[in-house]
Amino acid sequence: MRAFASDLDRTLIYSHRMIEPGAVPEVHLIETLDGKDISYISSYSRKALQQLNNEIFFIPVTTRTIEQYQRITLFQHTIQPEYAVTSNGGHILKDGKVVKGWSDQLKASLETCLSLPVFIRQLEALITGNWVDRIRQADYLFVYLIIRRDQVSREELSALFEWAREQGWQPSLQGRKLYFVPNPVNKWKAVEYLKDELGLSYVYTAGDSLLDYELIKYGDKGFVPSHGEVLESYPNLHKTEAHGMAASDEILLSITEDLSLSKLLSEQNS
Ligand SMILES: [Mg+2]
Numbered sequence: 001m002r003a004f005a006s007d008l009d010r011t012l013i014y015s016h017r018m019i020e021p022g023a024v025p026e027v028h029l030i031e032t033l034d035g036k037d038i039s040y041i042s043s044y045s046r047k048a049l050q051q052l053n054n055e056i057f058f059i060p061v062t063t064r065t066i067e068q069y070q071r072i073t074l075f076q077h078t079i080q081p082e083y084a085v086t087s088n089g090g091h092i093l094k095d096g097k098v099v100k101g102w103s104d105q106l107k108a109s110l111e112t113c114l115s116l117p118v119f120i121r122q123l124e125a126l127i128t129g130n131w132v133d134r135i136r137q138a139d140y141l142f143v144y145l146i147i148r149r150d151q152v153s154r155e156e157l158s159a160l161f162e163w164a165r166e167q168g169w170q171p172s173l174q175g176r177k178l179y180f181v182p183n184p185v186n187k188w189k190a191v192e193y194l195k196d197e198l199g200l201s202y203v204y205t206a207g208d209s210l211l212d213y214e215l216i217k218y219g220d221k222g223f224v225p226s227h228g229e230v231l232e233s234y235p236n237l238h239k240t241e242a243h244g245m246a247a248s249d250e251i252l253l254s255i256t257e258d259l260s261l262s263k264l265l266s267e268q269n270s
Pocket of ligand 1: 007008009010011207208209
């Protein structure tokens with residue numbers, strides 16, 4: 001059995017800011033929060049994912065918390081993946097419920113790491129100036145900062161990145177969110193667990209950020225949208241021609257072609 005284990009935000013789904021006018025023919029709103037429109041998927045991607053989810057395992061693999069993941073209506077109604085990885089690998093959900101086997105295994109490997117409260121305390125002491133608006137914990141596993149990017153220097157950011165890596169934490173900057181995640185909380189590790197559990201023979205993967213690096217690297221075939229943050233550090237990963245939302249369509253077209261599903265899809269379209 002094959003699987004497609006993919007990051008969501010800025011890989012398959014996009015905020016309004018990331019949608020270039022005319023890039024894709026049609027988009028669907030798939031998430032709102034407090035009356036505001038949050039994220040969208042292209043019409044083609046929605047159809048392709050629906051098809052994929054019927055034929056192989058489609059596994060959403062996101063840094064979103066469980067709550068943030070469940071806010072995406074697309075994966076509650078239209079497409080219901082049996083498995084999902086949330087919290088950057090911190091949780092595996094089967095039919096919406098936490099898989100305890102994985103949580104227990106992860107808990108054990110986190111015992112060797114600098115703990116979340118200690119990490120946050122040390123991080124706060126290192127930040128100078130007032131470019132951080134908020135500091136948030138995600139599912140008691142990792143931390144992210146809401147920052148004002150124009151008010152922080154590249155030097156200060158790279159110094160923080162370096163310090164975090166020395167502590168065994170992975171940094172990632174995505175829009176206004178600056179993430180710090182302990183190394184065991186890793187998307188690929190969760191997917192690898194599922195690979196063993198489900199006996200998956202081949203895993204397509206996709207992602208855009210530094211937090212997706214192992215997922216892209218260790219997947220049997222890994223894709224990166226050409227706008228991906230991860231390409232700044234790892235330019236040799238397999239990247240799309242398309243930029244922005246059209247990158248999602250390109251990745252899905254490539255996979256459906258690989259699986260000979262694309263003919264089926266175009267017949268459905270006509
Ligand atoms: Mg992403």
